[in-house]
Amino acid sequence: MPRIKLDPPDAFSFRMEKSVGLSDLNYARHLDSQSMLNILHEARLQYLASLGFTEENIFGLGMVMTNLAVDFRSESFANDVLIIDVGIGKVNRYGIDICLKVTNSALDSVVCMAKMGVVLFDFDKHQMVPVPPQFKQLLQPLEAQVA
Numbered sequence: 410m411p412r413i414k415l416d417p418p419d420a421f422s423f424r425m426e427k428s429v430g431l432s433d434l435n436y437a438r439h440l441d442s443q444s445m446l447n448i449l450h451e452a453r454l455q456y457l458a459s460l461g462f463t464e465e466n467i468f469g470l471g472m473v474m475t476n477l478a479v480d481f482r483s484e485s486f487a488n489d490v491l492i493i494d495v496g497i498g499k500v501n502r503y504g505i506d507i508c509l510k511v512t513n514s515a516l517d518s519v520v521c522m523a524k525m526g527v528v529l530f531d532f533d534k535h536q537m538v539p540v541p542p543q544f545k546q547l548l549q550p551l552e553a554q555v556a
Contacts (some may be wrong), residue, residue, distance in 0.1 A: 415480045418508045421494035423456040429489045436521040440485040449523050452493040468541045476526040482519045490514045497548050501536050504528040
């Protein structure tokens with residue numbers, strides 16, 4: 410399988426930190442890939458919270474992840490402090506690309522790059538719906554910085 414290449418957006422609009430715990434490690438004593446997925450998910454939730462939303466309520470709609478790509482670049486170990494930067498990539502009619510960069514703060518090295526494709530979803534009607542204009546508007550200044 411060819412290696413994927415994920416490029417960061419021009420700018421990130423949200424940042425959080427996470428210490429790598431002992432339960433985040435695998436048998437080789439470095440950060441487990443499943444733990445990284447949990448960290449990326451937490452970053453998405455924290456990003457939404459910073460905008461005043463949850464993934465269950467974005468102007469009455471839910472958010473569903475449709476795809477995820479992760480490009481692992483370096484290891485991370487117990488007690489490392491990770492910096493997770495979140496930015497907006499493409500915004501289309503139904504979905505948004507959320508881009509993430511995870512950096513080891515002590516080494517200033519990129520641990521991984523990730524991109525989540527998400528859609529807005531009406532759980533009552535059980536269908537995808539267009540991204541609400543007011544949500545697009547909130548993201549637009551962030552999108553403009555990224556473009």
